[in-house]
């Protein structure tokens with residue numbers, strides 16, 4: 001799991017703020033501009049936003065596309081998405097405990113269907 005760090009150096013927007021915006025429905029750079037105020041033009045935005053937006057579960061390296069496809073194919077709970085894609089089933093490498101940090105985002109993808 002990625003530690004928190006500033007992504008948008010222009011407007012001082014950090015990784016966790018971007019992930020929280022995604023969990024509230026942001027899926028595009030334009031939506032992140034509106035929701036958390038990333039500039040979309042600094043080096044951090046240009047080099048990292050698309051990769052952050054395309055990833056759901058860092059522990060299991062599961063993409064947004066894979067989760068959306070699972071939902072479109074009938075996975076209607078976080079657990080079902082996890083069974084199909086592995087998303088949400090990671091273990092924290094330091095503590096050995098279940099991670100699950102991406103489950104809120106998975107639920108939002110289920111709710112929005114995208």
Ligand code: FES
Nearest residue numbers: 057059090099102
């Ligand atoms: S990010 Fe850790 S389980 Fe998905």
